[in-house]
Amino acid sequence: MSLTEKLIKPTDLPGGDFFSKGAHVLPLDKITGRFENRFDEFFNAGKDLGGYKAEYGDVSLMLLPFPRVPVFIILWAGGYSGSLFPASPGLRSNGSSLTCQ
Numbered sequence: 001m002s003l004t005e006k007l008i009k010p011t012d013l014p015g016g017d018f019f020s021k022g023a024h025v026l027p028l029d030k031i032t033g034r035f036e037n038r039f040d041e042f043f044n045a046g047k048d049l050g051g052y053k054a055e056y057g058d059v060s061l062m063l064l065p066f067p068r069v070p071v072f073i074i075l076w077a078g079g080y081s082g083s084l085f086p087a088s089p090g091l092r093s094n095g096s097s098l099t100c101q
Contacts, residue, residue: 006095007056007072013093028073028089036087037077046073057090070094 010019010026019026035042039059046052046061054060057074065071071093078087 007092008095010091010093026091028091031073032075032087032089035075039075039077042075056092 010016018024035045042059043053043061046063049063051061051063051073054062054072054074056072058077060072060074062070062072071091074090074092076088076090
């Protein structure tokens, strides 16, 4: 399987709405609360999980929790003086995961 340039949200996967409802909602807001504007800590925590620096958002990590499907945790900074938007997280996987069978 080859990787694509496109990143997708978990909800884009068949059955992916499972991760956006009820008790199965992914706790991305906790990641933001823990690492908001503390990018070095974010990278160190990611490295401890076997992650690599990625080039999305203000700071991001690529993790490999599944065979052949990278997952990206993306943070957009916020909450500092002059910021127009609050900090926010994102979780994406490589678009090639849509073709995994």
